[in-house]
Amino acid sequence: GGSVRFEDVHFAYDPDRQILKGITFEIPAGKTVAVVGPSGAGKSTLSRLLFRFYDVTSGRVTIDGQDIRDVTQESLRSAIGMVPQDTVLFNDSIFYNIRYGRPDATADEVREAARQARIAHFVESLPNGYDTPVGERGLKLSGGEKQRVAIARTILKSPPILILDEATSALDTNTEREIQAELDRVAEGRTTMVIAHRLSTVVNADEIIVLEKGRIAERGAHAELIEKG
Ligand code: ADP
Ligand code: ADP
Numbered sequence: 001g002g003s004v005r006f007e008d009v010h011f012a013y014d015p016d017r018q019i020l021k022g023i024t025f026e027i028p029a030g031k032t033v034a035v036v037g038p039s040g041a042g043k044s045t046l047s048r049l050l051f052r053f054y055d056v057t058s059g060r061v062t063i064d065g066q067d068i069r070d071v072t073q074e075s076l077r078s079a080i081g082m083v084p085q086d087t088v089l090f091n092d093s094i095f096y097n098i099r100y101g102r103p104d105a106t107a108d109e110v111r112e113a114a115r116q117a118r119i120a121h122f123v124e125s126l127p128n129g130y131d132t133p134v135g136e137r138g139l140k141l142s143g144g145e146k147q148r149v150a151i152a153r154t155i156l157k158s159p160p161i162l163i164l165d166e167a168t169s170a171l172d173t174n175t176e177r178e179i180q181a182e183l184d185r186v187a188e189g190r191t192t193m194v195i196a197h198r199l200s201t202v203v204n205a206d207e208i209i210v211l212e213k214g215r216i217a218e219r220g221a222h223a224e225l226i227e228k229g
Contacts (some may be wrong), residue, residue, distance in 0.1 A: 001064050002030040002079065002160035002191040004050065009059035011045060019045050022059070022212040025207075027158075029064075032192040034202035037211035043195045046211075047163045050193070052076060063161070081159035083183065085166040087150040089127040089141070096118065097127065098152045105156055117152035117182065119145065144175035151182050162187055165195045176201075199225060 004027040011020040019042050027033040035043045048054050049061055052068055061068050068076060081101075086191065087098045099110050114123040127149075129140050141149070147167065164183055168176040184204060187194075196202050203222050210218040210225065218225060 001029055003027065003064055004161060004191055005062045005195065006046065007060050007062065009049065009061060010057045011049060011054065013054070014058050020215050023216060024218070025209050025216065027193060028124040028189050030189050031206040032187055032194060032204065034194040034208045035204035035211055036196050036199055036202060036208055039197070041211040043211055044165060046164055047082065047193065047195065051080060052193055079085045079159055080161045081157050082164065082165060083154060083156045083167040085146065085148045085170050087146045089124065089146060089149060093124055093126055094125050094149060097149055098123070098156055101153055101157045109156060113152040113156035116155050117148045119148045119152060122218050144179055147171065147179045148182070151186055154186050160190060162190045162192045163195070164192065166197065168201065169197060176183065213227050
């Protein structure tokens, strides 16, 4: 399950300024749709509506045909995972940072998620140079390592729906490629909305929606859109 539909969605943060103006698209269960467009187009607003940080002004958002306004916050949060551009870690070990979002997980499950994200070697460390209880400095994580923590979180939580919001855009080219490959693996079989600036980063999407000023300007497969320029 987990198909996501935006149906004629209009949205405004302030009544006098429409941000989304009649957005309709579907992410079939298990498929990946990329939303591409310039900064300010309304891409992240789509993800905020899916989480119900805000409600649509008109139209509706559904999961498996059910209006998300009829779904509890708890089930919405457990159904949706997100990897943001910059993963913020809190001052506790990587272990607890991975377990965030699924506090019921066993230690073995957390370690297995860390192993799959290839960060098993620093799972007990503290992030970001925080002082450890014994007075040593914690790890200074690179951008790529922080995204691996976010990936481990997602593997552990295993949500049917995944949002990747510019998840590689803060990384250098080599790290971007590496993390993108990990994200592709994690997205496999999940209903995935990828938010990106550039077409070149979303080659594998089943469909690409080009958003401009709150409207869908173009849509299609990667090859079709590249052809049109
Ligand atoms: P994108 O992700 O495509 O860069 P956003 O969805 O973040 O675009 O933002 C779309 C528009 O909504 C922008 O003009 C932005 O300034 C405005 N916006 C975003 N968040 C808020 C907010 N909380 N209050 C008012 N306006 C906002
Ligand atoms: P908590 O449930 O612990 O209070 P949050 O309310 O911060 O956590 O976030 C709930 C979920 O929403 C998390 O999966 C988080 O990654 C995601 N999230 C947080 N901020 C944003 C955002 N600006 N846009 C979309 N998703 C977000």
